[in-house]
Amino acid sequence: MPMFDEKSESMPRAELGKLQSERLSALIGRVYEKVPYYREQMDANGVRPADIRGIDDISRLPFTYKDDLRKNYPFGLFTVPLEEVVRVHASSGTTGKPTVVGYTSGDIKTWAGLMARSIAAAGGTRKDMVHNAYGYGLFTGGLGAHYGGEALGATVIPVSGGNTKRQIMLMQDFGSTVLLSTPSYALNIAEVMAEMGVDPKSLKLKVGIFGAEPWSDNMREEIEKKLDLVALNIYGLSEVMGPGVSMECLEGKNGLHIFEDHFIAEIIDPETGEQLPYGEMGELVFTTITKEAFPVVRYRTKDITRLMPEPCKCGRTHVRMDRIQGRTDDMLIIRGVNLFPTQVEHVLMGIEGVEPHYQLVVDRKGSLDTIEVQVEVSEKIFSDEVKVLEGLSKRIKGEIKDLLGVSCSVKLVEPKTIARSEGKAKRVIDNRKI
Amino acid sequence: MKVEQISVFLENKSGRLAEVTDVLARADINLRALSLADTADFGILRLIVKETERAKAVLRDGGFTVGKTEVLAVEVPDRPGGMAGVLAALGESEVNVEYMYAFVQKSGEHAVIIFRFDDIDRAIEALREKGVRILTGEEVCAL
Numbered sequence: 001m002p003m004f005d006e007k008s009e010s011m012p013r014a015e016l017g018k019l020q021s022e023r024l025s026a027l028i029g030r031v032y033e034k035v036p037y038y039r040e041q042m043d044a045n046g047v048r049p050a051d052i053r054g055i056d057d058i059s060r061l062p063f064t065y066k067d068d069l070r071k072n073y074p075f076g077l078f079t080v081p082l083e084e085v086v087r088v089h090a091s092s093g094t095t096g097k098p099t100v101v102g103y104t105s106g107d108i109k110t111w112a113g114l115m116a117r118s119i120a121a122a123g124g125t126r127k128d129m130v131h132n133a134y135g136y137g138l139f140t141g142g143l144g145a146h147y148g149g150e151a152l153g154a155t156v157i158p159v160s161g162g163n164t165k166r167q168i169m170l171m172q173d174f175g176s177t178v179l180l181s182t183p184s185y186a187l188n189i190a191e192v193m194a195e196m197g198v199d200p201k202s203l204k205l206k207v208g209i210f211g212a213e214p215w216s217d218n219m220r221e222e223i224e225k226k227l228d229l230v231a232l233n234i235y236g237l238s239e240v241m242g243p244g245v246s247m248e249c250l251e252g253k254n255g256l257h258i259f260e261d262h263f264i265a266e267i268i269d270p271e272t273g274e275q276l277p278y279g280e281m282g283e284l285v286f287t288t289i290t291k292e293a294f295p296v297v298r299y300r301t302k303d304i305t306r307l308m309p310e311p312c313k314c315g316r317t318h319v320r321m322d323r324i325q326g327r328t329d330d331m332l333i334i335r336g337v338n339l340f341p342t343q344v345e346h347v348l349m350g351i352e353g354v355e356p357h358y359q360l361v362v363d364r365k366g367s368l369d370t371i372e373v374q375v376e377v378s379e380k381i382f383s384d385e386v387k388v389l390e391g392l393s394k395r396i397k398g399e400i401k402d403l404l405g406v407s408c409s410v411k412l413v414e415p416k417t418i419a420r421s422e423g424k425a426k427r428v429i430d431n432r433k434i
Numbered sequence: 435m436k437v438e439q440i441s442v443f444l445e446n447k448s449g450r451l452a453e454v455t456d457v458l459a460r461a462d463i464n465l466r467a468l469s470l471a472d473t474a475d476f477g478i479l480r481l482i483v484k485e486t487e488r489a490k491a492v493l494r495d496g497g498f499t500v501g502k503t504e505v506l507a508v509e510v511p512d513r514p515g516g517m518a519g520v521l522a523a524l525g526e527s528e529v530n531v532e533y534m535y536a537f538v539q540k541s542g543e544h545a546v547i548i549f550r551f552d553d554i555d556r557a558i559e560a561l562r563e564k565g566v567r568i569l570t571g572e573e574v575c576a577l
Contacts, residue, residue, distance in 0.1 A: 375442045377476075382499045383534055383548065384441035384480055386471050392473075412476050414445050415499050 001250055001314070002118035004052040005113065008261045009316045016317060017343055020264055021054035022202055023289035027059070028052040031295060032096065037072055038297060041257040055264060058287065060273050063160040063298045069099040069239060078102050078293055084085070085293050092237045098138070102236050103291040108147065110290055111241055111432065114259050115148020118247035121314070122207045122232050123195055125164045125338055129204070131176035133167060133185060136160040140211055140242030145180045146245060154178070157315045159424045160183060164192040171203050177207040181233070183215040183223060184425035187356055190226035191420070200228040207250070211243055213425060214303075214324040218349030219356050233323055235366050242285045251313040257321030262290045265321065266298070267307055270328050278309045284321065302328040304340075308370030330428060332362060334369045337406050343374060347399050353380035354396075357418045364432040371408040373400065376415045435558060436504040438486040439548070439572045443499040444470075444477040455481060456523035463489050466575060469535035469549055473563065477520040480535070482507075491511040493506045504554055508561060509539065509544040516545070520566055527552055539577040541569065546577065 003009045011019070029049045031038040037215040042048070042263050043064045049379040069077065076096075078085065086105045088096040103111065119130065130149040134141030142160055149156035158175055159167055161181070167189060170176065178188065186208055189403060190389045193200060205227060211234035222232045235256050236243035245263055247254035258265045263286050284301045304327065308320040326340030333339070341360055354375060361372040375396065383389055399407050419426065444450045458465065468481040483489045486502065491501045498526070510516045524531065530552040537546035546569065551557040563570055569577075 286488045371515055377499050379499055379501065382441070382443050382501045384439070384478055385480060385503055389443075389476065389478070390473065412443070412445075414443060414450075414497070417445070418496055 001123050002120065002125075004117040009117060009257075009259075009318060011261065012318055013317055016260055017055060017260055020289060024048070024055055024058065024287065027287070027295055028297070031079060031297060035077055037068065037417065038076060044317065047234060057265065058264060058298070061287075061298050063285065063300050064296050065293065065300050066099060066302075066363065070097055070399060073100065074100040075096045077296075079134055079295060080104060080293050087143075089140045089143075089146075089238050089242065090269060091140075100142075104292040105323045106292050107294075110262065112147035112151035114241065114244035114262065115144055116151040117259065118209065118234055119145075119148055119152050119178065121232075121247045121249040121316075122209050123250045124149075124152060124154055124176065124207070126191065128152075128154040128177045129175055129276050130154045130156045130180065131167075131171060131174075131205075132156055132188075133159055133179065133181035134243070139423075140179075140236070140238040141182075144236070144244060145209075146241035149178075157349060158275050164189055164422075165196065167200055168193055172198070173203045176203050176205060177206050179205055179227070179229065181208070181210060182212045182421065182423055182425070183210040183219055184213060184421035186210055186223050186227060186231070187219075187424065188420045188422065190223065193225075195270050200226065203228070205229045208313065209231060209247075211235055212423075214326060214340075216342050216346040216349060217323070218346055222349060222356050225242045233347050235321070237301060237303075239296055240288055240301070241291070245286070249312065249316060250313040251314040251318070255322050256311075257307045257314075257316045257318040259311065260309075260318045263288055265319065268307070270300075270302075271311065272303075278307050278319075280323065281306045282326075293317060304328060304331075307360070318398060332360070332428065332430070333369070334362065334406050334408075336402070339371075339406055343404050344400060345427075347403055348373075348375060351392075351399070353378060355380075355415075358427070359413075359418050359419075360428045362428065362432055363432045369432065370412050371406065373408050374411045374418060376418060377412045378415060394399050416433060435508075435568055435570055436527045436554060437482060437507050437548070437569070437574050439484060439503050439505045439550075440480045440481050440483065440489055440493070441501040441503060442479040442481070442493060443501075444479055446472070446474070446476055449480065451477075454493065454498065456525060457492055457498075458483070458489060461488065461492040463492070464575070467535065469533075469548075471533065478494060482574065503550065504563075506554065507553065508547050508548045508549055509541055509567040509569065510547050512540065512543055512545045516532070517547070519564075520547075520561070523560055523564035524551075528558060529557045529560055537574070537577070541573075541577060542549060546574070 085102040134144030236245040246258040267282040
């Protein structure tokens with residue numbers, strides 16, 4: 001597959017490191033001068049801009065947390081005057097104020113280029129019909145993917161999320177070839193397609209670019225089977241840029257290339273803050289080295305993954321990150337055991353016939369945490385015999401206990417009782433009052 | 435010989451059974467026999483109707499998980515020891531009964547019992563050998 005920006009994407013690593021170092025020291029000089037917050041933080045930690053001469057010095061810099069973004073709401077961390085900002089996005093503020101990010105026209109262009117790289121990595125070209133079902137609005141997904149599709153020269157259908165039947169009609173009539181959505185919404189589309197009697201093989205969809213929520217490899221197989229396409233993983237977050245921070249390539253289909261000419265990625269131990277070597281699981285931390293309006297320095301993403309330095313057969317030299325294993329904040333601690341919803345998903349989808357519609361209900365009875373796994377009973381697993389269904393419950397319970405070390409109860413529920421997602425799926429209901 | 439039975443998954447929530455019967459009533463489908471197996475968490479409703487495929491379709495459209503299985507409708511003499519005789523015949527040939535329930539209507543002087551076996555073909559053989567009459571689907575619906 002041709003790369004969108006071959007020179008940058010396949011740059012020799014030594015050269016890439018040099019470029020990162022130059023861009024990093026320029027960035028630090030700029031934020032120290034322009035943003036009081038960064039200056040205070042660096043002063044408090046005894047770091048001067050002149051100390052940061054290259055990427056090896058990055059660990060001397062203090063971290064930036066989501067809370068720091070909130071404290072500087074709305075525009076406190078912008079490094080340029082507002083008249084140079086051409087767009088803002090904001091992330092959903094589930095707790096209090098949202099976090100606001102800004103872009104100059106240069107940033108929008110960079111971002112579009114990175115999204116174009118991403119679609120090209122999935123095999124997309126200007127001949128493609130890009131069906132963009134990411135939500136348009138304050139969320140970065142919709143507009144981010146949209147500009148990328150246009151930068152690539154493809155035809156973009158800005159359908160946004162929701163109204164699934166109409167989406168399927170448009171896929172049929174327009175001949176959509178590339179689908180962009182959250183993985184849970186892709187499954188929702190597949191389900192509605194089955195209800196409408198539409199055979200995915202009759203559509204022109206060849207590849208799906210799915211992201212904005214953690215998902216498992218088993219879920220990938222399920223989506224590929226049900227939509228008859230190749231499902232690839234994309235990653236991004238508004239604080240860093242939006243979608244297009246990293247993207248899986250069609251050739252490797254194993255881990256997402258981080259566009260390192262624009263972002264420096266580190267993996268750290270979330271407890272101690274120590275940098276971890278390649279290959280080890282930890283929290284992903286980003287420094288944006290080309291962003292103009294809203295750069296971040298060592299931003300704690302709370303996403304858990306590892307970096308994979310092995311060369312990739314696609315020819316890109318940029319390091320890959322593994323799929324997100326979970327988030328430090330949706331990690332559930334059940335009776336002292338760390339548990340991510342994606343781990344439960346992986347177990348469930350390993351059981352023949354179990355649909356990827358599930359929900360975890362966490363509660364506290366007395367001093368004991370309880371977890372109930374709700375699984376929908378599809379016709380594939382349904383039986384007229386009680387013992388068969390009870391056996392299934394037992395098997396799910398046993399596998400979760402064996403593989404994840406957590407005792408849970410399993411509740412079989414009727415189909416469609418777990419709410420379907422048109423964006424990010426809600427996997428956990430935590431009723432614990434702590 | 436074999437009778438088709440529909441099964442429906444029900445969560446233990448009030449009103450769910452009524453919704454099943456309501457869906458069937460609106461489609462003008464008459465219930466010939468039914469039984470409900472219940473556990474602490476869920477129930478399985480098993481029914482025999484005249485138009486199995488149509489009943490399955492309307493229940494599916496109503497959002498239910500539906501299954502279909504084959505069962506036998508067996509004539510059992512309506513007198514003390516009638517059932518014991520039938521079960522003894524099955525026991526000899528080592529066929530297991532998964533579950534059973536009684537049909538509302540009688541067939542002449544006989545009660546009609548619906549059986550779900552682990553091995554339906556062997557059960558047919560064993561019952562025939564002992565001269566036990568098995569009703570066909572049409573006979574069941576005509577009762």
